[in-house]
Amino acid sequence: MWERARFASRWDPDEAPPHDDLLGGCVHASRLLGQDPALVLAGGGNSSVKTVEADVHGDDVDVLWVKGSGWDMGSIEPAGFAPLRLAPVARLAELESLSDATMANELKAASLDVASPAPSVESILHATLPHRFVMHTHADAVVALTNTPAGHELVREVYGDEVVIVPYVMPGFDLARRCAVQFPAEATDRTVGMVLSNHGLFTFGDDARTAYERHLELVARAAERLGDALAAAPTPEVEPVAPPSSHEQLVAIAELRRDLSGVAGHPMITSCCADAALRRFAARPDLQRVSQQGTATPDHVLRTKRLPMLGRDVGAYAAAYEAYVERNRARLGDRRLVPVDAAPRVVIDPELGVLTAGRRVGDARAAAEIYAHTVAVIEAAEALGGYRSISEGDLFDVEYWELEQAKLARQPTPAPLTGRVALVTGAASGIGRACAVELLRRGAAVVGVDLSEAVGMVSTEPAYMGAVGDVAEPDVLRAALSEAVRSFGGLDLLVVNAGVFPEPASVAALDAATWARTMRVNAEAAAVLLGLAHPFLARAPGGGAVVVVGSKNVPAPGKGAAAYSASKAALTQLARVAALEWGGDGIRVNVVHPDAVFDTGLWDDELIATRAAAYGLSPEDYRRRNVLGSEVTPEVVATLVADLFGPGFARTTGAQIPVDGGNDRVI
Ligand SMILES: [Zn+2]
Secondary structure, eight states, X not given: OOOGGGGXXXXXXXXXXXXXXXXXXXXXXXXXXXXXXXXXXXXXXXEEEEEEEEXXXXXXXXXXXXXXXXXXXXXXOGXXXXXXXXXXXXXXXXXXXXXXXXXXXXXXXXXXXXXXXXXXXXXXXHHHSOSSEEEEXXXXXXXXXXXXXXXXXXHHHHHTTSEEEEOOOOTTHHHHXXXXXXXXXXXXXXXXXXXXXXXXXXXXXXXXXXXXXXXXXXXXXXXXXXXXXXXXXXXXXOOOOOOOOSHHHHHHHHHHHHHHHHHHTSOOEEEEOOOHHHHHHHTOTTHHHHHSSOOSSGGGHHHHOSSOEESSOHHHHHHHXXXXXXXXXXXXXXXXXXXXXXXXXXXEETTTEEEEEESSHHHHHHHHHHHHHHHHHHHHHHHTTOOOOOOHHHHHHHHTOHHHHHHHHHOOOOOTTTTOEEEEESTTSHHHHHXXXXXXXXXXXXXXXXXXXXXXXXXXXXXXXXXXXXXXXXXXXXXXHHHHHHHHSSOOEEEEOOOOOOOOBOGGGOOHHHHHHHHIIIIIHHHHHHHXXXXXXXXXXXXXXXXXXXXXXXXXXXXXXXXXXXXXXXXXXXXXXXXXXXXXXXXXXXXXXXXXXXXXXXOOHHHHHHHHHHTTOOHHHHHTOSTTOOOOOHHHHHHHHHHHTSGGGTTOOSOEEEESSOOTTTO
């Protein structure tokens, strides 16, 4: 990874916009940089281009197009750049001080387009640099060089006088002001970039390609230096921590998630990192020292917190975090502190490896990606004399930065099941599929299980995983539960839905094998699943919940459906006993009894015609033969199932709820 060739230019003149399309060139260069995670992670980095535009009077105006916040460099478009009047923005750097709120106001006031996004917090810095194209990333290789005891000397050794080196200063106005003074004083004709210690790299040029290629060239030189250092002082070989697999380990993960969610105040997703480098890092004998220094670049503090938790004592971590906040809160002056929860976002355990946590699956994934890069930076910096981060106070300033806190305050209310983990059997079609989709829509992470491979295609969201297999095989159920625990941290919600509807047969003509298979899938497999799921449901933050999909055939069986009706009755009794036994564990178990849901894997047109004939009805009337005279769709059932996991049913267990349009044989 630390090789010069890894950072070869990917500029293709055939793909790049024409030379005179300045904004297009900036977009293109930004994307090339932003698509490389060794340069840009989780919305980090920014870029700009200076142009001349005509204002509403037709007069020429110098304009700074700067990356808008909330846009990712890797996928940015022209609309992701905010056009600002250059002169008033550059002049802000002359002020002695500027509050974040005033800066945001001034930048907005300088905008030529009120519909454009909020400009980057580094806009003033971009404005003061006397170059047309400016590119900024938090490149791992450059950060690794500077995050060492001799960082300044190393940067000088690698780049000579081609860069200006700026010591660590809080991003935003303070950094812009510092650069506005230092850059003109130190830049020469040979200057092609600026290294911000413990933060990242700026490069510039009169055309987009030059600014981009200088960026890669400087990163490549840093990578080469790191590669040499690691060749001379390799990372000590250790046996990586094995991915957690035993039942005890999976239960330990569920307990960790429960504790972590308790501290956070809401359910959190917890994901195991499969990455071998992370599992090796977790086994380092000097883990305590190398992991407890701080982040690689300041903005990572928002995703990973300042320090990972070592081991599983969440209470001790939270106490230490609160003490850190108390030690530093005076730095806020008279500004009110918006609290951030005290739960860790990265956990390193000698037995479980590295786990990351977040409110949503995407948050846990982002923390994992950042921490994988952090480990690479730490190990390279260790080969250069030791990894050093910025001070605790400096990181606190970024974690509790007014602008970041304002973003937190603006976050929309999360969907009601956010942070919860669900498992749905029979998820490839019909009611199961509709349940998986509805639970995802309400914010849950979902593992779907089904015999059909279509279960893998229910959703492309990262919060969804499909597992193919027969629910009548206990190993399939074990594997799906392991997936839920490893990927999302546990199990809160279980939808027992998979079932078979055998060929109609009268009691006098029952086939023993069909009877056995029906009982096995519809009842026995459910019993096995409940048993396997119990340890995880019992550790669900906020309590576990199960919904069993029964059938109207339980209260109102039909001729020719003996095996099916008996199996669903057995399933219902199973659920009722589970409700009795598990109340003390905080687990609710309820049953829904759908009727005549035809859009499922169980039904085809021929079967509908046969069943309709058995009742002396047309297929159309058969679909709507209920008190309300309306069809029961999988979506209707899924809405009820998801509602049963919500607050309205928080005191309901052991219930059987029909979702059948009203059945006159039951009412
Ligand atoms: Zn930056």
